[in-house]
Amino acid sequence: MRKKIRNKGIPGKRAETETGRPSERAPDRQTEKEHQESRSASVNDNRIKPHYTFSSDIPDMYNETYICALPRNPDWLYVYWEISPATIQQLKNRLGEHYTDPQSLLRLVQLEKSGDSIPSKSRHVSADIINIATDSESWYIKVPETGRKYIVEYGQLIDKEYIPICRTKPVDIPASSLNEPTNENIPDPAVDLMLISAGLIHKGTVKRKTAPASHDRTALIVKQLNQNRMNSGLIK
Amino acid sequence: MCSKHYIHDMSQPSKKTKGFLCLVLHAHLPFVRHPECEYMMEENWFYEALTETYLPLLSVFQNLKNDNVPFRITMSITPPLCAMFGDELLKERYSRHINKLIELAGKEVDRTIKHPEFSQPAMMYLERFSFCKMLYEDVYNRDMISAFRQLQDSGHLEIITCGATHGFLPTMQFNPNAVRAQIFTAVNSYTLCMNRSPRGIWLPECGYYPGLEKILHEAGLDFFFIDTHGVLFADPQPRYGVYAPVYCKEAPVAVFGRDMESSRQVWSAEAGYPGNPLYRDFYRDIGFDLDMDYIKPYVDPIGIRIHTGMKYYRITGKGDQKKLPYNRDLAMRTANEHAGNFMFNREKQAEYLSSIMDRNPLIVAPYDAELFGHWWYEGPEWLNYLIRKIAFEQDAIHLMTPSDYLYLYPKNQVCEPSFSSWGEGGYSDVWLREDNDWIYRHLHRIEERMVEYATKYENADGLLRRTLNQMARELLLAQSSDWAFIMKTGTMVQYAVRRTKEHIANFLRLYDDIKFSRIDENFINLLESHNNIFPEMDYHVFR
Numbered sequence: 001m002r003k004k005i006r007n008k009g010i011p012g013k014r015a016e017t018e019t020g021r022p023s024e025r026a027p028d029r030q031t032e033k034e035h036q037e038s039r040s041a042s043v044n045d046n047r048i049k050p051h052y053t054f055s056s057d058i059p060d061m062y063n064e065t066y067i068c069a070l071p072r073n074p075d076w077l078y079v080y081w082e083i084s085p086a087t088i089q090q091l092k093n094r095l096g097e098h099y100t101d102p103q104s105l106l107r108l109v110q111l112e113k114s115g116d117s118i119p120s121k122s123r124h125v126s127a128d129i130i131n132i133a134t135d136s137e138s139w140y141i142k143v144p145e146t147g148r149k150y151i152v153e154y155g156q157l158i159d160k161e162y163i164p165i166c167r168t169k170p171v172d173i174p175a176s177s178l179n180e181p182t183n184e185n186i187p188d189p190a191v192d193l194m195l196i197s198a199g200l201i202h203k204g205t206v207k208r209k210t211a212p213a214s215h216d217r218t219a220l221i222v223k224q225l226n227q228n229r230m231n232s233g234l235i236k
Numbered sequence: 237m238c239s240k241h242y243i244h245d246m247s248q249p250s251k252k253t254k255g256f257l258c259l260v261l262h263a264h265l266p267f268v269r270h271p272e273c274e275y276m277m278e279e280n281w282f283y284e285a286l287t288e289t290y291l292p293l294l295s296v297f298q299n300l301k302n303d304n305v306p307f308r309i310t311m312s313i314t315p316p317l318c319a320m321f322g323d324e325l326l327k328e329r330y331s332r333h334i335n336k337l338i339e340l341a342g343k344e345v346d347r348t349i350k351h352p353e354f355s356q357p358a359m360m361y362l363e364r365f366s367f368c369k370m371l372y373e374d375v376y377n378r379d380m381i382s383a384f385r386q387l388q389d390s391g392h393l394e395i396i397t398c399g400a401t402h403g404f405l406p407t408m409q410f411n412p413n414a415v416r417a418q419i420f421t422a423v424n425s426y427t428l429c430m431n432r433s434p435r436g437i438w439l440p441e442c443g444y445y446p447g448l449e450k451i452l453h454e455a456g457l458d459f460f461f462i463d464t465h466g467v468l469f470a471d472p473q474p475r476y477g478v479y480a481p482v483y484c485k486e487a488p489v490a491v492f493g494r495d496m497e498s499s500r501q502v503w504s505a506e507a508g509y510p511g512n513p514l515y516r517d518f519y520r521d522i523g524f525d526l527d528m529d530y531i532k533p534y535v536d537p538i539g540i541r542i543h544t545g546m547k548y549y550r551i552t553g554k555g556d557q558k559k560l561p562y563n564r565d566l567a568m569r570t571a572n573e574h575a576g577n578f579m580f581n582r583e584k585q586a587e588y589l590s591s592i593m594d595r596n597p598l599i600v601a602p603y604d605a606e607l608f609g610h611w612w613y614e615g616p617e618w619l620n621y622l623i624r625k626i627a628f629e630q631d632a633i634h635l636m637t638p639s640d641y642l643y644l645y646p647k648n649q650v651c652e653p654s655f656s657s658w659g660e661g662g663y664s665d666v667w668l669r670e671d672n673d674w675i676y677r678h679l680h681r682i683e684e685r686m687v688e689y690a691t692k693y694e695n696a697d698g699l700l701r702r703t704l705n706q707m708a709r710e711l712l713l714a715q716s717s718d719w720a721f722i723m724k725t726g727t728m729v730q731y732a733v734r735r736t737k738e739h740i741a742n743f744l745r746l747y748d749d750i751k752f753s754r755i756d757e758n759f760i761n762l763l764e765s766h767n768n769i770f771p772e773m774d775y776h777v778f779r
Contacts, residue, residue: 048537050272052762056737058744062681070407070676071445071655073663080677138673169410172446174655174663179471189592190475196589197468197477199496225465228496 061137067154069168074146074176079106080138081154083165091165095158103157106130108141111149111170147175177222198224252631253596255479255586256641258492259619260310260461260602262438263290264402266718266735267316267769271325275537278731282320283333286380287545289609291368292616294376294383300623301392307623308391308635311605312438313384314398315425316716319769321380322429334372337365337545340534344522344546353561357548360564365545381429388430394637396436397426397457400770403715404667406445406655407676413690414683414715415448417777419455421712421770428772435639436460438602440717441667442494442658446486453487459638460491461602466656467493475649479589479597481641482651491653492638497585498601501578509574510612513551514566518611520549520559547613571614575621583632598641599633602658672723675736679715682743686711689750690778703755704775706763707746713767714739739767 067081092099108128132139143150153167178194198221265285270276300307320326341362348354376383387393399405400421408414419437426434436459437452444462452460459481467478474482478493502508509515523535523544535542549559550567582599589597608615626635642648659666668676689704696704714736722732742763749755 048273048275050270052272054738054766055741055745056734058678058737058740062677064681068410068676068680070668071664072668073661073665078668078673078676080673082677138677172655175469176465176654178469179473190473190477192592193475193477193479193589194468194473196585197464197479197493197496199464199500221468225468228464 065166067152067166067168069150069152069171071171071173072140074174075142077141077143077150077152077171077173078138079141079152079168081166082137083154087165091156091158091163095163098159098161100159102134104132104134104136105155105157105162106132106139106141107153107155107164108143109151109153110143110145111151143173146173147177148173176226194221199228200224250631250634253634254583254590254632255597255599255634256636257498257582257586257626257633258310258598258600258636258638258641260312260438260600261293261605261608262312262314262398262602263317263605264312264314264398265317265320265606266716267319267401267713267767269320269323269326269766269768271766277536277540277542278728279326279329280333280542282326283330284543284545285606285610286330286372287334287337287365287368288613289606289616290380291371292609293605293619294380294387295367295371296616296620296623297387297392298383300620301387301390305624305627306635307627308394308637308640309623310394310396310436310637311384312396312398313429314402314438314440315400315422316402316769318381318425318429323768327378331369331373331378334365334369336534338362338369340544341365341546354548357562357564358546361546385430394436394639395426395430395434396438397422397434398438399440400425401712401716402440402718403712404441404443404657404664404717404720405439405448406443406657406664407667407679408683408715409445409448411680411683411687412451413687413778414711416451416454417686417708417712418715419451419457420777421708421773423455423457424772424777425770441721442466442656443664443667443717444491444653444657445655446652449484449487449489449491452489458490459642460489461600461638462491462493462653463656463658463662464494464496465662466653467491467651469654469656470651471654472651474651476593476595476597478600479593480595480645480648481598481638482649482653485650485652490638490642490648492598492600492641494602494658495599498578498582498599501581502601502603502607509578509618510607510615511551512570512574513553514563514570515551516547516562516567516613517549517551517559518547518613520547522546522548567614568617571618572621575618575625578618578622579625579630579633583630586633595645598636666724667717667720669724671726671729672720675714675720675723678736678740679711682711682714682740682747685743685747686775686778689747690775693775696775699755699757699760700750701775702760702764703746703750705773706760706767707743708773708775708778709767709770710739710743710746710763713769714743742767 061082063084063086064082065084065087067079069077069079072078106129108130110127128144130139130141141152149170149172151168151170153164155162155164200220265281268276268278268281270279297309341358344358345355345362348358372378384393384395388395399418401418403418405415405418408418422437423434433456435457437457439448439460439462442461442463444460444466464478467474467482470482478495481490481492483490500507502510521543523531524541528539528541531541531544532539534544548562550562552559585599586597608619612618623635626633656662657664657666686707689707693700693704719732719736722728745759
């Protein structure tokens with residue numbers, strides 16, 4: 001369900017495909033390898049000396065307290081945060097000698113569909129606690145349910161007490177499924193149009209009598225769309 | 237100045253029309269311009285695209301127009317590409333570039349004279365490079381924007397806009413001011429270039445999140461495109477699938493969904509046309525194949541091999557099969573056949589769709605413009621054959637733009653489309669992954685700082701105003717989705733990282749310079765001349 005960022009794996013990583021966007025297409029292997037090496041080399045090696053340069057030094061952190069969650073796809077969200085020294089000092093001042101051995105935690109809160117910002121117990125559906133390394137700064141979280149709204153809260157477990165420190169804005173995770181039609185008795189042509197749009201039947205070569213029964217079609221369409229998206233031959 | 241609701245007569249369908257085809261070409265390159273270096277390899281992206289895609293496409297369109305062939309094509313030309321088209325330094329350098337290519341092609345004609353299988357393509361390159369030079373220098377007077385604008389004004393193209401620097405909008409969604417700046421800056425830039433306001437927008441990477449339409453509507457935009465699943469997963473289900481637009485729930489902006497079938501025929505590397513064995517092979521380039529002593533004047537001056545654009549082989553086949561020489565006549569014949577096949581499939585598609593719809597369907601087929609010519613060398617000719625066939629060899633389908641379709645069918649279903657993109661995976665996976673996720677902490681911080689200053693300094697003038705405007709430029713340039721994409725692909729990563737960091741560092745320095753009242757005019761002068769995109773920039777767009 002959860003996966004740490006900056007570890008050896010890439011959350012949700014799929015096998016890289018050879019096809020797809022033209023620049024990613026499977027080329028003649030030898031020449032493409034040379035092509036890549038040459039392009040990398042030209043960046044790594046000395047270029048012609050420029051007349052001037054700009055600094056590319058940027059800070060690692062900003063000495064601020066913030067947290068942000070971004071939807072990645074229907075299964076994952078990405079969250080990053082920073083806890084400023086001032087915030088930690090405030091905690092220390094508040095807790096005094098009890099502030100020892102803090103353990104960082106993320107709390108994933110699933111809001112009701114109508115929920116927007118306040119993760120009070122009456123407004124959220126469920127919450128998961130995620131143990132993270134104290135020095136981590138970001139995390140990928142697999143959400144338990146697609147098509148829902150979540151917030152992520154960063155807190156610390158100090159002396160067996162959980163202390164929330166900051167929380168994200170609500171983030172909408174897409175559903176990746178068909179919604180209900182406006183009319184429950186969806187007309188046959190509209191079913192066909194969904195099937196054709198999803199790439200399940202082509203230009204009428206498969207007639208309605210062979211089209212899937214109504215109870216199967218939603219699942220079929222979603223499956224086909226997911227396959228289309230995973231098959232990079234259809235991506236860009 | 238033309239009317240915003242300009243509709244050309246040629247878009248009117250006949251009684252035999254069964255449906256409409258909306259070809260969309262998305263023309264984009266990141267802003268790459270390096271006055272600090274005599275030569276910068278990454279500028280070649282622009283020069284290659286001019287030679288292989290933009291000049292050939294203009295030539296195709298112009299010939300069609302001269303031959304009175306009716307056509308309507310939708311093109312997005314992004315603001316960075318417009319800026320590069322109009323930049324004097326890049327114009328001069330492209331002139332240098334094409335002259336070098338002509339010189340190389342001339343040498344190649346001599347070198348291959350005893351090898352007819354290679355002298356034929358060598359001669360072809362000499363002719364095509366010379367033609368590009370003639371077009372660029374003499375016909376268009378180096379003014380590509382005017383050339384495209386005239387095709388729009390004559391009713392052949394509908395040119396739409398894009399994000400200011402192609403920023404991937406779903407990752408900015410928690411700072412609406414940042415999204416607004418991408419959109420409004422783009423609309424302003426378009427208006428200055430095209431002498432009219434845009435009706436539509438190609439969302440960078442087709443990246444949509446629910447609610448974005450409110451900002452698009454504020455900017456006066458009437459339509460945009462998203463990928464198939466973004467429409468099919470809409471709430472409620474779209475009545476016509478992707479074969480008619482829907483209006484967004486939160487603002488009256490129309491959204492058009494991509495058709496899978498026509499995409500597959502062109503995009504798919506396995507089944508798509510560009511992978512045909514008779515077409516030109518992209519990777520076998522004489523920049524890699526010939527002796528370094530010979531080719532050195534035409535590759536990177538420090539001796540790194542690069543693509544020259546002269547490629548003598550056809551794709552031939554898979555695996556280790558020996559590559560066969562490129563034969564232009566065979567490739568053209570194939571392009572003609574493929575155009576016929578594409579048209580036939582669209583006819584059948586439209587016939588069937590119209591039989592089950594109570595209106596004529598619209599088949600939306602979007603492609604990266606650079607597919608045509610740069611990646612798929614025969615692409616512009618394929619397009620030429622396709623347009624002529626559609627005009628003269630059938631009656632079932634008709635080329636149309638989104639504006640035309642909305643004019644014809646102003647009433648459409650109201651839905652809330654789904655978060656989506658046209659990248660691998662269909663969402664944010666390409667631009668938000670372990671290789672590139674580090675950028676968002678910084679981008680979001682500088683977006684906040686820009687909004688802070690834009691709010692704080694309501695009426696800045698003089699040097700302070702210039703500094704704030706340059707901060708806005710640096711922020712927009714840092715947001716370009718190209719950098720995150722390159723970090724993901726694994727080639728040229730250092731350049732993308734450097735560009736991202738430089739723009740962030742420039743921004744932060746300017747922010748601190750204002751904060752501590754120490755603005756350095758020399759630094760501002762340097763940045764204004766170096767990162768000179770959007771000379772009309774007004775930082776208030778972030779308020």
